[in-house]
Amino acid sequence: MVEPLRTELHPEVRQLMEEKRTEGTHVRSSQLSVAGARQLQRETMEQIGWLEDTEEVGNVRQYSLDADGGTIPVRIYTPSGTGPFPMLLWIHGGGWVRDSIDGNDPICRTLTNRANCAVVSVGYRLAPEHPFPIGLWDCYTALEWMRENPEIVLGDPDRIAVGGKSAGGNLTVALALLARDRDGPSIAHQLPCVPVLDRPRETDSYKENADGDGLSGADMKWYWERYIRDEIDAANRYAAPLQARELSGVPPATVVTAGFDPLRDDGIEYVRRLKEVGVPVTHHHYPDMGHSVTSTAFHYQDIGRTREAIEAIAEGLQKNL
Numbered sequence: 001m002v003e004p005l006r007t008e009l010h011p012e013v014r015q016l017m018e019e020k021r022t023e024g025t026h027v028r029s030s031q032l033s034v035a036g037a038r039q040l041q042r043e044t045m046e047q048i049g050w051l052e053d054t055e056e057v058g059n060v061r062q063y064s065l066d067a068d069g070g071t072i073p074v075r076i077y078t079p080s081g082t083g084p085f086p087m088l089l090w091i092h093g094g095g096w097v098r099d100s101i102d103g104n105d106p107i108c109r110t111l112t113n114r115a116n117c118a119v120v121s122v123g124y125r126l127a128p129e130h131p132f133p134i135g136l137w138d139c140y141t142a143l144e145w146m147r148e149n150p151e152i153v154l155g156d157p158d159r160i161a162v163g164g165k166s167a168g169g170n171l172t173v174a175l176a177l178l179a180r181d182r183d184g185p186s187i188a189h190q191l192p193c194v195p196v197l198d199r200p201r202e203t204d205s206y207k208e209n210a211d212g213d214g215l216s217g218a219d220m221k222w223y224w225e226r227y228i229r230d231e232i233d234a235a236n237r238y239a240a241p242l243q244a245r246e247l248s249g250v251p252p253a254t255v256v257t258a259g260f261d262p263l264r265d266d267g268i269e270y271v272r273r274l275k276e277v278g279v280p281v282t283h284h285h286y287p288d289m290g291h292s293v294t295s296t297a298f299h300y301q302d303i304g305r306t307r308e309a310i311e312a313i314a315e316g317l318q319k320n321l
Helices: 011-023 034-048 105-115 134-148 167-181 204-208 217-227 264-276 296-300 304-320
Strands: 059-067 070-078 085-091 118-122 155-165 189-193 253-260 281-290
Touching (some): 011 281, 034 296, 059 134, 070 105, 085 105, 085 167, 105 118, 105 296, 105 304, 134 167, 155 167, 155 304, 189 304, 204 264, 253 264, 253 304, 281 304, 296 304
Parallel strands (some): 085 118, 085 155, 155 189, 189 253
Antiparallel strands (some): 059 070, 070 118
8 A cells, every 4th residue: 555645636737627627628528428528639639739849759650450340550659779679559548438549649759768669559449339348359459460560660579568548557457467368479567557447436536536637436437338338348357457366477567546536546456466466566656646647638738747657657668678
């Protein structure tokens, strides 16, 4: 257990939240339709300028991969140099319902440079059109493609990490379990950031942060109901990894959690269970931040704690690959 779990909200974040409420722009996904939630994110990207003045990396390329019943895009970021580089499969968040490789372009560029690794960002298919487990299998397809085509990525197939934030953190942990269970591609390290690892439930963090920064309890329920089809899926360890009976044999982990996040206790429980079975884990907890601690918006707005969190992710990659 980390102490303290929750302090005062960081003043930079508190100011941003107060400005949104004053302007009437603090809109929740759970108040919108699926189309509306996706449109809100696109408008936010345009307002903040997420794809303008992007950080330079050595090279950026994009491919389409055949997936079961469709195709998925992957965007490859490589540092300057010849490689082979360690590789990171980065999985975006957005509650499995929204977000994209475009939305995660800034953090992928930053991690490419800070960790000197090749980053493969996967555009898995979204719910509710493509509910569990379609997005997970899309990510597994990308992982296998990285292992089988390292020359395209300029990567080292023996040094593969998987990471992501929020729903991407869920898919990160699920992918680690799936690769273990199927004797699939070897994953050297996992980086779940503010991950959702179980169904919405009455944990302390859900109670304390029902109206949390960036994610409310109602939002999380809204996302979950669009990703999961029925109670059978809800009990599946690949949908809710804390339902897994056994976590031994998964890769070493760097886990990021935040005090004002409804999902805080999911991440803390995962850290505890990894330690119990002897899996090496580094836990970075930010008691004064919310679910948006690693968000692109905070990254662009130069929130100091977000810089720290992204540097911690990069450090986890450098130390473990």
